[in-house]
Amino acid sequence: MRILRLWLAERETKAGWILGKLIVAFGLYCLFLTGLTTQAQNVCVNPQYKGDFKVDNDRVCVGTPVNIVGVPASLTSVGYNFAYDGKSSLDKVTFSTANQYVYTQPGSYTILQVGSGNSSGTGTILCREVKVLPLDPVKVNLTSCAGRNVFVSATLDANTSQYDTYVIRWGDGQTSDPLTQAQITAQQQHVYANNSTYTVQIVGRYTGLNGCETPLASLLTTQKTVTITTTAPAPAITKLTTVDDKTITIDYQAGTGVKVDLLVKDASGVFGPTGKQATGGGTFTVQTNAKEEQCFQLVSQDACSSEGQRSDVVCSLVVNAVAGNKKNDLTWNAYAGTVSATSQFRRYRIVRNGSPLIVLYDRGIANHLDINKIECGTQYCYTLEATIAGSVETVVTSAPVCVTGVNGDVPGSFGDIIVSVENNHPRLVATLPIVGTSSSYTLAISRADGPSGAFKPLTTVANRNTYVDETADASKGSYCYQFTYLANCGLSSPPSPPICSIFLGAPSSSGIEWTSASPFAPGTITNYVVEVIDSLSGTKQEIQVGGNLRYEPSNTDPRTQSQTYRVLAVSNKGQVSYSNYYTLQREATVFVPDAFTPNGDGTNDEFTAKGVYADKFSMSVYNRWGEVVYATSDKTKGWDGTTGGQSLPAGQYMYRIEVQDVSGRKTVRSGAVLLIR
DSSP states (O other): OHHHHHHHHHHHHHHOHHHHHHHHHHHHHHHHTTTTOSSOOOTTSSOSEEOOOEESOSEEETTOEEEEEOOOTTEEEEEEETTOOSSOOGGGOOOBOOSEEEOOSOEEEEEEEEEEETTSOSOEEEEEEEEEEOOOOOEEEEEEEGGGEEEEEEEOOTTGGGOSEEEEEOSSSOBOOOBOHHHHHSOEEEEOSSSSEEEEEEEEEOTTOTTTSSSGGGGGEEEEEEEOOSOOOOOEEEEEEEOSSSEEEEEEEOOTTOEEEEEEEOTTSOEEEEEEEEESSEEEEEESOTTSOOEEEEEEEOTTOOEEEEOOOEEOOOEEEEEEBTEEEEEEOOOOSOOSSSSEEEEEEEEETTEEEEEEOOTTOOEEEEOSSOOTTOEEEEEEEEEEESSSEEEEEOOOEEEEOBOSOOOOOOOOEEEEEETTEEEEEEOOOSTTOOSSEEEEEEEESSTTSOOEEEEEEESOSEEEOTTOOTTSOOOEEEEEEEETTSOBOOOOOOEEOOOEEEEETTEEEEOOSOSEESOOEEEEEEEEEETTTOOEEEEEEETOSEEOOOSSOGGGSEEEEEEEEEETTSOEEEOOOEEEEOOOEEEOOSEEOOSSSSSSOSBOOEEESOSEEEEEEEOTTSOEEEEESOTTOOBOSEETTEEOOSEEEEEEEEEEOTTSOEEEEEEEEEEOO
16 A cells, blocks of 8 residues: 555656546545445445535536535545446546536436545545436417417427426517416417417426526427418309219318318208318218209318308209100209309300200299200200309209100090909000000009099009009999000100999998999990899899989898899990999898787787898797796797786786897897787
8 A cells, every 4th residue: 555655646746736636536446445346336325435515406407507516625536427327336437527517418317426535534425416307399289260369288298398387478579477287288378469470489497497497498499480361261162063863062162271161051041061071172072862952051160160251152953854745844943052243143054965055144044945856765864054153163063864855746545445343353444546656655554542532653554455453452442543655755645534443332231332433434324233143042133223323122022131232334335344242231120019909800919020031030028027928939920918828917018029030140129018908
């Protein structure tokens, strides 16, 4: 050790007093800690001899110097490492004699001091912690809205969230109050007095740190530029095209960055959202009922979702086409969109099979008759365009509508037509027109449920003049029919006069009735015939009833209790139409007197029941005590007022009569009869 000190003293003379002190201190520590640093450890933990120093601020921001202060004069050969890693041995650490250090990166740092003396022996060590705070710029979120409103908020990260307060400089001389982290991340609103361009800054600050607030505040700011202008121009629809029955496309213009909503008018005339939104110009595709007129409007929105200007109303066009003989009739509703001094209607244009057909300049026109070389069997497809000139030119185009051309003679009227019931279904037969017929034709048949019903299309039949309506139950009512003849070029005859099937029924059990509507056209009914089918023998009988619509069979003939009927209508041309079958079931009847006089004068001497359609018969007579005084099952015999051969006294007696007809149905009659002597 003595030799080392002498050598160091010599070196001190040559290298200078300060450097010699440092080398001495370093040598002492290297010798002293040789045994302790064999393995890496934190030299700050429990040093044998403690050094002594302070820092002027242990919490600084990036770029602010950290100064070593409070080092006693008794501590010599002092050196510092300003970023000790906490695990390196002293022989691996670089030291400096500087008393000031500037950190360029945020974080927590350990300052390691080594020296000697300080009345503590050789090899003093002391460590102090310093926290260096970041000065990162704050990310600014900026939204400009209508009314010169601007909304600003910040997005903070791990570094920028460490600031104690935040200040917004609006760029117009106005500055916000210091804001907390919660406030700066929420939207802060500012209203500018004038339209101009402004630079908005957010300044982050650390409270109480010398040098971190000013003059280094500019290091903490980030800025955004906002331009306050007048309201953007209104959006405009430039093209509306109906693609098909369900689809409409809308081309539109809007300012760059301007958000627009597409609105549609409902049945009450109020515009509501379609759910279609976009920014800037483009095309909307709308799924809707395009077979009906649809009206649309655009409304602009600023970044704050505040409604701005609206476009003109633009409405679709729906054109209809009907083929006639040597003509096609086009109709539509007059254009219903905005028409004003600044948005003027220019013209309609009709396009046929891709080529312009005609231009119409009157907005109120709503039809056109195309008679330009219409050929039979040729398909003609039409689109209708409307042009409106406003801030932009708008073109509205309908969906195409197609018809097949007709060119020929119109079919004439039908000859005789007739309807008759067969197998409980109406069967129709028609004599075809003579004029305007073709080798290939179609009969269109319409039906009404009854003479007073409305005719509705029922079916079509090709190349035949008969039809059986399997869908109609002739036993439930009368059905009326009309024919229309369709020629192969689409020409049609006038509808035929109606013909109606005869419906036979019975509103009461006393007789049958039938409908009066004629089953013939153009013939008329001259008379009716009632056909009677005996239910037992099956034989038929025809009864002429003239023009009557009702028939009542005799109620004294037992054969008429259950019979099946059908009505035949005969025309003035000798044609016959049949009704449905109907079975009339008549109830058995019983006739009973209310008094009798068994005095032997030959008049009303017996109490006798008489009836019609009775197959089986029983009668019982009771006295006032309910005792049977007479009973019989022979409908030809009556009670003579005796019982057991003895005459009963005059007075009132009760009876019960039961009959059964040939079909097995029973009829019961009970009551009182007066015996008079």
